Amino acid sequence: MHPQNDTVLSLCDVGVRYKRRGGLLQKPEYFQALKNVSFDLRQGETLGIVGRNGAGKSTLLRVMAGIIRPDQGRVINYGVSVSLLALQAGFDPELPGRDNAIMNGMLLGYTRRQVEARMTDIVAFSELGDFIDEPVKTYSSGMRSRLGFSVSVFMTPDVLLLDEILSVGDRGFREKAESEMTRKMSSDQTIVLVSHSENQINRLCDRVICL
């Protein structure tokens, strides 16, 4: 079957299994985290992914981002950059927030110079103030989330995969984060959103897949 013209990513019969146990002499055991998942992601849409704990939502995002390879089926990328934003991940606790922001931006596919050019905006959005030059290990979890989120607001790949990120920070920041993401979602940005909030999914997504 030929995909529609505006398809940016296709998943065809994707299956992922994790190795659970098995030392050198033990027979390995596998756990099937995803089975027969097929859909097309279209340019500009906001696709919601829902499912109970352990249904495979994060695994699906990791497959779409190319971080893990499916054991069955395939993921076809029609030439777009895809990045996964999972807060709390990918920070070096010993480095200052500023350096971590730069590294995060580079992981999203930007050059150091491009991230530095947006640094003033990132710091302002994060509301971290002078803490931006302190090591991330001195941050609260809300502060870490705010930093990760702020980087993603100013550095956007063609397809942005968001894993439970709209529940970050305190109420004030959450509202600001959601309104910023809503702006992106109504623009041309293609987004895949994993959330446990039915309300959020209904409000923000054009289409929902239940795992």
Ligand SMILES: Nc1ncnc2c1ncn2[C@@H]1O[C@H](COP(=O)(O)OP(=O)(O)OP(=O)(O)O)[C@@H](O)[C@H]1O
């Ligand atoms: N690296 C791994 N090794 C072994 N099993 C894993 C690994 N990562 C995930 N799993 C298992 O795969 C299943 C799917 O995990 P995943 O994190 O994708 O679920 P999820 O839908 O995102 O869950 P949650 O809603 O709790 O975040 C779970 O049963 C989990 O225990």
